[in-house]
Amino acid sequence: MAAVQRGGSAERLRARQHDPGGDPAEVLGENSADPGDDPADLSGADPGRLPGEDPVAIRGEDLGAAPDGQGRQEIAVARTIRAQNLVSGRTPAEIAVIIRDQCGPAFGTTPIRAHRLALGVALADVVAQVRARYTAEGRTPPRFSETLLSAYEGAQKRPGPEYLHYLCAVYQADPKDLGYEGLCFCGHRHSQYEPGGHSTGSHPGGGSHPGTARRLSALRPVPEPRDGSRPAVVSLPPGVAPAADGARVSRMSPGSPVSLVPAAAWGAGLDVDGEADDDMLRRALLRLIADTGADGGTAIDGRFFGAVDRIRRQVDDALLGASVSATMLDQWEDTADGYGRQYRSVAPLRLLCDVLLDLGDVRRMCEERQPVEFSERLCRLAARLAALSGMTMINIGDQRLARSFFRTARMAADETGDRHLRGWVTVRESMVPLYYGDPGEAILLARAGGDLAGRSSCVASVMAPVMEARALARLASAGHGSVRTTLGQAKAALDRARLAFGGLAAEVRRDTAFGYTERQLLFHEGDALVALGDHEGAESAFGLSLQMYSRAEILDRSLIMLGQARCRLEADEPEEALRLSRDTVLGLPRQHRSALLVRAARSLGESVAAEHGDLPAVREYREALLTG
Secondary structure, eight states, X not given: OHHHHHHHHHHHHXXXXXXXXXXXBOOTTOOOOOGGGXXXXXXXXXXXXXXXXXHHHXXXXXXXXXXXXXXXXXXXXXXXXXXXXXXXXXXHHHHXXXXXXXXXXXXXXXXXXXXXXXXXXXXXXXXXXXXXXXXXXXXXXXXXXXXXXXXXXXXXXXXXXXXXXXXXHHHXXXXXXXXXXXXXXXXXXXXXXXXXXXXXXXXXXXXXXXXOOOOOGGGOOOOOOTTOOOOOOOSSOTTOOOOTTOOOOSSOOTTOOOOOOOGGGGOOOOOOTTHHHHHHHHHHHHHHHHOTTHHHHSOOOHHHHHHHHHHHHHHHHHHHHOSSOOOOOHHHXXXXXXXXXXXXXXXXXXXXXXXXXXXXXXXHHHTSOOOGGGHHHHHHHHHHHHHHHHHHHHHHTOHHHHHHXXXXXXXXXXXXXXXXXXXXXXXXXXXXXXXXXXXXXXHHHHHHHHHHHTTSOSHHHHHHHHHHHHHHHHHHHTTSSOHHHHHHHHHHHHHHHHHHHTTSOTTGGGOSSSXXXXXXXXXXXXXXXXXXXXXXXXXXXXXXXXXXXXXXXXXXXXXXXXXHHHHXXXXXXXXXXXXXXXXXXXXXXXXXXXXXXXXXXXXXXXXHHHHHOSOHHHHHHHHHHHHO
């Protein structure tokens, strides 16, 4: 039975090797292993190899008829090399070079496979460590499989930049050590030792090495064993350097040059269409993971926002140009729901990177011919992700890109024919002019969203009158219309919203991004009332809302407390208003001090100065916002 299984696996692998449409580059979210290629299926068939090993998938050789063939010989030779050199004191990185040098000519052992054999671990162990690093960073583990890792080891595929980054972290090696040219796209070294055997972390005497780079939290090695016996890992042994001519050396001797196979031998180059923008977002994401204060301390230049806008435009092009829509993956819909839950608690730049990477994947799917029956679900997914990007752009402070993303979301929603989704996108878009100075346009968009929703009970039918009430209040506070008349109109709109809210499904009333919650309704009611001078009614609504929000929902809690500061100003307590606003903003981690919050805090300071003159407290307040 074992022989039959191996033969089938080899046949399938040879078919993939000769498939002209095969993708030589790894794409994040690669499909999981085919059960027929699962190395676990063979774990009991060959006691002569490591658990999880699949020599067929590694080299594409038909070893089913020869259970004591090359695959077994390679494992046995590597095991012997590892044992002898561990006893002699060599590190796993040194052993990897020796295994590569001695097993490469005979068995075709690649550098990345040699590193795993030098560590004496199975494919499943490496896959588990890669997934564990994703989990440790708060990210969804990918569908990274043993079959995919076998393809990397057998040179059938080349890892994409993100998977290569995590493999380097697991092996504590740099890309060149694993047989790939160039640096890791995170910009940091993964090897603990420089070529020549010197640690990058300290001098032999014990001091800090001047060239040491601060490690990302994502790159920290797996915890040490309790006995502290794990050996250090180096990139190359002392005296060993890559050969200039790229030639292979059949046997290793001390000081002899050893070359790693050039990257071109490991598969074709990556598809660069859209990949550069994705890589820029991945680098930004890794910086944010490494430093919890990166949103506030890391400068985001025009190139970052250029990449953001190019991804959005590429989605536009795919939606307009595809004759049929793309297939849908359940995983992405679940991920989109997860982003909705994170919207109020995760720092906006971090969330934006995650959302746009998935939106880029959706765009690539739209470019391919897919079954027609899934087109509506794919467009729905694109509409939700694009709208969520627009909502995040409001928080970041770029209203131009926010409008652009909502335009993209409307285009995708129109393809679905779902009036509720179209209404939700339109009402959400009304927040752009609401927060950035054009309440008249916000009223028009809110009413348009309500018209799309019709008489049925949905998120748009609740949000539309709420947004209209908030926009009317801003118009009246700016001197456009009677405050008394507008107060009556706003309260009537809020009454309609409460009536519609009662008809929402329970799961919709728990979703703060794609649904609408009671705490949001109270928050927005307070925002409308305080703008109309009803600070007592606003104070009551804000207080009830704040009790319902968890402390993790940083964005809305902060906006509510800024609203309470406005209530203190309406109650003729300017100094208390400034104190509450200052403590709210400066009490946040820098990555959560979004442009939207800072804009609201500055607006409060301007209102205090306009009503009470240039108080000393105003000057101190402005200085605190600038330097805090």
